[in-house]
Amino acid sequence: MNEGGGLIGPVLAGYLYLIAAVLFIVGLKRLQSPKTARRGNQIGALGMLLAIVVTLIHYEILNPWVIVAGIVVGGGVGLWLAKTVEMTAMPQLVAAFNGFGGAASALVAAAEYIENSGSASFDLRAAITVALTVLVGGVTFSGSFVAYAKLQGLVPGRPFGYPGQKVGDSILVLVILGLLVWLIVGGSSLVLWLLLALSLVLGIVRVIPIGGADMPVVISFLNAFSGIAAMLAGFVIQENALIISGALVGASGMILTNIMVKAMNRTLAHVLFAAFGGDGGGGPAGEEQPVKSATAEDVAITLGYANSVIVVPGYGLAVAQAQHTLRELADLLEERGVDVRYAIHPVAGRMPGHMNVLLAEADVPYDKLFDLDEINGDFPHTDVALVVGANDVVNPSARDDPSSPIYGMPILDVDKAKTAIVIKRSLSPGFAGIDNPLFYKDNTLMFFSDAKRGLSSIAAAVKEL
Amino acid sequence: MDPLLISITVTVLAGFVGFEVITKVPPTLHTPLMSGSNAISGITIIGALVVAGRYGGTAGVVLGFLAVAFAMINVVGGFMVTDRMLEMFKSKERP
Numbered sequence: 001m002n003e004g005g006g007l008i009g010p011v012l013a014g015y016l017y018l019i020a021a022v023l024f025i026v027g028l029k030r031l032q033s034p035k036t037a038r039r040g041n042q043i044g045a046l047g048m049l050l051a052i053v054v055t056l057i058h059y060e061i062l063n064p065w066v067i068v069a070g071i072v073v074g075g076g077v078g079l080w081l082a083k084t085v086e087m088t089a090m091p092q093l094v095a096a097f098n099g100f101g102g103a104a105s106a107l108v109a110a111a112e113y114i115e116n117s118g119s120a121s122f123d124l125r126a127a128i129t130v131a132l133t134v135l136v137g138g139v140t141f142s143g144s145f146v147a148y149a150k151l152q153g154l155v156p157g158r159p160f161g162y163p164g165q166k167v168g169d170s171i172l173v174l175v176i177l178g179l180l181v182w183l184i185v186g187g188s189s190l191v192l193w194l195l196l197a198l199s200l201v202l203g204i205v206r207v208i209p210i211g212g213a214d215m216p217v218v219i220s221f222l223n224a225f226s227g228i229a230a231m232l233a234g235f236v237i238q239e240n241a242l243i244i245s246g247a248l249v250g251a252s253g254m255i256l257t258n259i260m261v262k263a264m265n266r267t268l269a270h271v272l273f274a275a276f277g278g279d280g281g282g283g284p285a286g287e288e289q290p291v292k293s294a295t296a297e298d299v300a301i302t303l304g305y306a307n308s309v310i311v312v313p314g315y316g317l318a319v320a321q322a323q324h325t326l327r328e329l330a331d332l333l334e335e336r337g338v339d340v341r342y343a344i345h346p347v348a349g350r351m352p353g354h355m356n357v358l359l360a361e362a363d364v365p366y367d368k369l370f371d372l373d374e375i376n377g378d379f380p381h382t383d384v385a386l387v388v389g390a391n392d393v394v395n396p397s398a399r400d401d402p403s404s405p406i407y408g409m410p411i412l413d414v415d416k417a418k419t420a421i422v423i424k425r426s427l428s429p430g431f432a433g434i435d436n437p438l439f440y441k442d443n444t445l446m447f448f449s450d451a452k453r454g455l456s457s458i459a460a461a462v463k464e465l
Numbered sequence: 466m467d468p469l470l471i472s473i474t475v476t477v478l479a480g481f482v483g484f485e486v487i488t489k490v491p492p493t494l495h496t497p498l499m500s501g502s503n504a505i506s507g508i509t510i511i512g513a514l515v516v517a518g519r520y521g522g523t524a525g526v527v528l529g530f531l532a533v534a535f536a537m538i539n540v541v542g543g544f545m546v547t548d549r550m551l552e553m554f555k556s557k558e559r560p
Contacts, residue, residue, distance in 0.1 A: 017511075024505050025482060031498050032489045038551040041501050045544040048508065055511045061518035063526060070517060070530045074537025081538070082545035093546060094500050097539050101506045104536035108512035111528035115520040125469050189524075223499055223506075226539075230509040235472050237512045243472055244479040245508040251483030252502040256495060346492060353495030357550050365557035371492045 013058040016050060017241035023047030024245055028252075034366045051241055087361045088318050091351040092151040095144045095219050098226040102140025105229035106196065109133035109236050114189050124184070129235035131183045134192065135176065137229040138199025139206070144222045146207040147215060151350060157212030165209065172202055210271065216351050217260045217271045224253025256352050263346035263372075265398070265409035291427070294445040296454070299421055300461030302445065303329075306383035306419075308339045310375065312412055313355055314348055316389020316424075320451035323362035326388060329459040330364070336462075341368050343375045343385075343412050345393035376413055385414035387422045387438075389451045394420075395436045406434055420444045423454045497550045504543025510536035 008016075024047045030040025061067065085093045109130045116122050117130075149155045162168075179195040210218055231246025261268050294302075303309060311330065317323060330340045342364065348355035356369055379385060387394050390412075397404035398411045414420045415438050426448060427439060438444055447454055490498050513536045517529025 021479075024508075025486060028483075028486050028490075028498075028502065028505075031494055031501065032486075032491070034491075034494060034551075034554045034556070037494055037497060037554065038548065041497070041544060041547045041551055044501060044505055045548075048504070048510075048540055048544065051508060051511055052514065055514045059515050059518055062521050063518065066517045066526050066530050067514060067533055070513070070533025071537055074534035075541045077534075078538040078540065078542030079545060082542045082549060085546060087550070090496060090500070090546075090550075093542075094496075094503055097500070097503050097543050098506075100535040101503065101509060101539040104507070104513050104532045104539065105509045107528045107532035107535065108509060108516050111516040111520060111525050111532065112512075114524045114528070115516070115522055220499070223503055226503065226506045230506045231476060233509045233512045235469075237515055238468060238472070239511060240472075240475050242508050242511060243475045245505050247476050247479035248483035248486075249502045249506040251480050252487040252498065255484065255487050256499060259492075259495075344492070349496075351496055352499060353492055353497070356493040357496045357553070360550070360553040360555070363553075363555065366493055366554050367556050369493055 007057045008054070010058070013054050014240075016054045017239065020047040020051040020054070021241050021244040023050065024248060028248065087358055088321075089152070090354060090357060091215065091219055091349075092148050094351060095147040095151060095222065098219070098222045099141045099144030099148065101226040102137045102144060102222075102229045104137075105226075105233040106134050106137025106141065106199075108233045109137065110192060110196065112236055113192050117189075126236065127184045127187075129232055130192075131180050131195065133229060133232040133236055134196050135180060135199045136225060136232055138196050139203040140222055140225040140229050142200040142203030143207045143218075143225070144203075146204050147218050147222065150207075150212055151215055155208075157215075159209055159211030159214075161209050165205075169205060172198065172205065176202060206272065214264070214266075214271045216347055216349075216354075217257060217264065217266070217268070219351050220253055220256040220260050221268070221272075222253075224250050224257060227251075227253055259346060260352055263410060265406060289440040291439050291446045292442075292444065294421070294447050296447070296449075296457040296461045298445065299447050299458050300465060302419055302421060303333055303338070303384055303386065303458070304336055304462050304465045306338055308382045309333060309341075309384045309386055310379065310382050310414075310417065311340065311342045312385060312387045312390050312394060312414055313342065313344070313359065314388065314390025314393060315350060315355075316391075317451050318349065318355070318358050318389070320389065322388070322452035322455050323358050323364075325452050325455040325459065327359075327362045327364055329455050329462065332459055332462045336465075341370060341375065344369050344371055345390070345410075345412055346372065347393060348390065372410055372412060379413045379416040382417045383419065385412075385417035385420045387414055387420060387424075388455065389423070391424070391436055392434065394422075394438055395434065396438055397434070397436070401437075404434065414438065415441055415444070418443065421447060423447045423449060423451055425450055494554075497547050500543055500550070501547040504540055504547060507536050507539035507543055510540055
């Protein structure tokens with residue numbers, strides 16, 4: 001931090017930035033419980049406000065209107081997006097926010113280079129950090145918007161590759177590395193723009209081949225990247241507040257990436273470098289095997305006279321907008337004295353924790369939601385497991401069949417419950433295109449219906465009991 | 466001490482703090498964690514304000530404006546949407 005021209009000196013500003021960083025850490029710490037989380041987020045926002053105010057009064061501002069315009073436009077767009085987004089669209093929104101953050105970091109570095117690279121203070125350290133920030137910020141920006149487009153359905157969610165992809169990508173990476181070195185040892189603004197342009201291309205070609213099913217990993221990973229971009233921007237302007245916050249977010253993104261990758265039984269390298277998921281190659285022909293098909297009345301009797309029910313919601317529930325109907329059914333069952341809990345697989349939604357938010361929106365209390373490790377041991381002494389819109393995360397082949405492509409993926413053991421009820425439109429395989437032996441088990445009842453219509457007809461039948 | 470060494474020291478220590486704090490966040494809050502930490506990565510707004518205020522050239526003004534606007538979308542949108550989500554999380558004690 002240098003050239004403080006405003007009302008407070010650099011030392012005081014430094015301390016105030018430190019307080020802002022501490023507020024971020026305190027705020028994140030409060031996210032450890034749903035009771036304190038909201039206040040924690042507000043503490044973080046307070047830290048951000050402090051950092052912004054300190055910056056505005058500490059640094060000499062030559063053209064305040066540029067700043068006012070940026071704050072008004074950006075703040076307005078951010079506010080509008082936050083207020084209007086549907087909870088099902090949260091993954092897209094977070095992807096877009098990641099992208100804007102990455103773009104801002106890249107632009108900070110680009111402006112610093114263009115306006116300052118001729119001066120004496122622009123040393124080797126500055127050149128290295130500018131080059132890296134432009135690269136990471138650019139990849140974050142374009143990668144995030146490809147993820148956004150995939151999740152929003154603007155481009156096909158299925159994974160696809162193109163001929164010569166590996167060779168093309170390798171050449172691209174080599175050219176980028178060359179530009180990086182060129183920019184550091186000499187270079188010009190033309191090299192900078194070329195580096196930025198190719199970083200954008202790299203983000204696009206790296207995310208396009210990744211299938212929709214892997215997007216939770218991609219979003220988490222890009223989240224880490226947006227933090228790293230902010231951290232590098234902190235190196236560029238030599239400001240510890242950016243470095244601390246960026247490193248926090250980088251760590252958070254990497255942890256979430258790791259959790260997602262483990263929950264999907266994948267490795268990060270496999271997600272990023274192999275097109276996978278939903279290629280439609282169905283497993284062993286399932287149509288031949290008999291299934292036990294049930295009516296709404298059958299399901300209502302099984303649920304209504306059970307002692308304990310564990311609901312396993314999947315993304316199909318959210319697609320059908322059936323969270324509220326599910327909640328109504330659960331209320332009816334609880335009135336009858338049935339113990340109803342929810343088992344949430346880490347990849348039940350389209351991003352980490354997504355299903356929990358969707359159920360919270362439907363007023364399901366958070367203390368009824370349990371993650372895989374907490375609840376999996378309870379299935380053998382549970383009367384009914386009710387699976388709504390989930391498929392691969394309850395597929396026993398992941399546990400029992402070493403030849404299955406999803407073998408080793410952690411699953412919810414719904415087949416161990418006394419009865420498993422699956423609400424599903426048809427026997428078609430899920431996102432990963434793999435047949436599910438659960439559907440053909442003796443203790444499994446299949447209720448063929450759309451999630452919302454099915455749940456409301458079950459609820460109506462429970463009322464009749 | 467060399468400024469680069471200071472920066473790297475801060476990075477490493479902050480990374481460990483982040484790891485310790487974040488691993489204890491329960492899975493139920495992972496989406497708000499992601500959107501909230503995403504808002505914190507909008508701290509790059511500081512850099513955006515500095516370059517937007519400091520440089521008077523055309524490139525500086527245009528890049529500065531865009532950087533401030535993008536970072537503000539990230540900051541305001543991130544904190545607001547996280548608040549909106551966390552408001553919905555209720556325990557069963559409260560009817």
